[in-house]
Amino acid sequence: MTRPAQCLLVLYTGGTIGMQLGDQGLMPATGFEARMRDRQARDGQKLPSWYFRELLPPIDSASMNQRNWLEMAASIREEVDAGRCDGVLLLHGTDTLAYSAAALSFLLLGLPVPVLLTGSMRPAGTPDSDAWANLFGAMQALHQGLEPGVQVYFHGKLMHGARLTKLGAAELDAFAVLPRPRTGPRAPAIASALDYHQPRRPVSLAVLPLYPGIQAAQVQALLDSGVRGLVLECYGSGTGPADDAALLATLTAARQRGVVLVAISQCPQGHVEFGIYAAGSQLAATGLVSAGGMTREAALGKLFALLGAGLDQAQVEHWFALDLCGERAD
Known part of the structure; x- marks a missing residue:
């Protein structure tokens, strides 16, 4: 059932969207909540109420592993079961975003609220960054109402969490749902x-x-x-x-x-x-x-x-x- 989200959990894992330049190049960084709130205020963005939680340390998604998936799922489960949110936005690096979206699609079967993943190809604050458009676009999509389940919002597109793949390493429109035939029996219920x-x-x-x-x-x-x-x-x-x-x-x-x-x-x-x-x-x-x-x-x-x-x-x-x-x- 589609319901407009009124209070969002923003779960930050790291990734390009929040990276800052270090001695060896772009690196994951903390402190992204303050940057989000400052940008929202400067842009006058009208968004649903939201609160921030980050998984520490923030990581480059190239380092993603199964334990990270379990930590994400546990954090989301904790916040939803406590009744603190009715929608989740997960900020994630793009290298393994499709893997995490797929894993969470199956780890969160039966979750009563929508989960939306996004990230960016260029860090927030850099010239021509896609970070704020992806982030605020995802929050607006949740506010307008999505079905429970895991989806990805990227470059203006909503995509099924267990169907997409990353196609490009430089283009802002980096993700797509492949046109693969899909046939097969549906499970009558989730065990x-x-x-x-x-x-x-x-x-x-x-x-x-x-x-x-x-x-x-x-x-x-x-x-x-x-x-x-x-x-x-x-x-x-x-x-x-x-x-x-x-x-x-x-x-x-x-x-x-x-x-x-x-x-x-x-x-x-x-x-x-x-x-x-x-x-x-x-x-x-x-x-x-x-x-x-x-x-x-x-x-x-x-x-x-x-x-x-x-x-x-x-x-x-x-x-x-x-x-x-x-x-x-x-």
């Missing part, structure tokens, strides 16, 4: 084990693209590192070197010992549909779960949220195959 109140823990995951010449021994070495889930980036509609018996055996053995294997397409406009080619069917026979048209960011974030909740292999595979928040189906 209590996946609710945003459910505690999570870090889990060892890996992402591996297939490429010509990949060797079974290389895949085995990755699997032997202790990963509990692997996102395999396949060709086209979910194909791979199906004539490599050693590689197929390596994947089969990994699944048999409890590793969750999921498949995404390497193609920007692709999706996994194993049955089209024999090579896809043979790869699927190792136990790979199709991610359909999900992005790398969404597949990794979803796998983390499911395994991190303590679900067993069969449960993870079951819920991964269903649409939980719009990541798989329109």
Whole structure:
């Protein structure tokens, strides 16, 4: 249900938006609340009431990890459950913003208020910065009313948190929702084990693209590192070197010992549909779960949220195959 937000939590994690110049270049900095309030006053921005919370130390999002995701989710849960806010704006660096938006989409299932992420390609206060337009635009979007769930506001666009990816390293219009086909059954309801109140823990995951010449021994070495889930980036509609018996055996053995294997397409406009080619069917026979048209960011974030909740292999595979928040189906 769409409701205009009246009191926003602004959760600051660092990133380019608040960076300042140091001896080695731009670095994350504290003190962003005062800069926000000063700019709002100077611009005469009419915004909903808001209060500020920062995660310390502020970080460059290139250093983002699972524990940061858990800290963000815990902070949001604490403020929402205490009734202090009816909307959340999370300020984040752009390098891993799409990863965090995807992870939070699954960590915050059932949260009754909207969460909106934004950041900037140029720091606030620099010439031609996009910081204030993104920040105040996001606050206005929350004030106008958004459905509960995680979204991203960037360069004037609202985007689904579990569908977007970063396309550019310099352009201000840096993010887009890829035109990937999205089909798949929706979950009839969100299980209590996946609710945003459910505690999570870090889990060892890996992402591996297939490429010509990949060797079974290389895949085995990755699997032997202790990963509990692997996102395999396949060709086209979910194909791979199906004539490599050693590689197929390596994947089969990994699944048999409890590793969750999921498949995404390497193609920007692709999706996994194993049955089209024999090579896809043979790869699927190792136990790979199709991610359909999900992005790398969404597949990794979803796998983390499911395994991190303590679900067993069969449960993870079951819920991964269903649409939980719009990541798989329109």
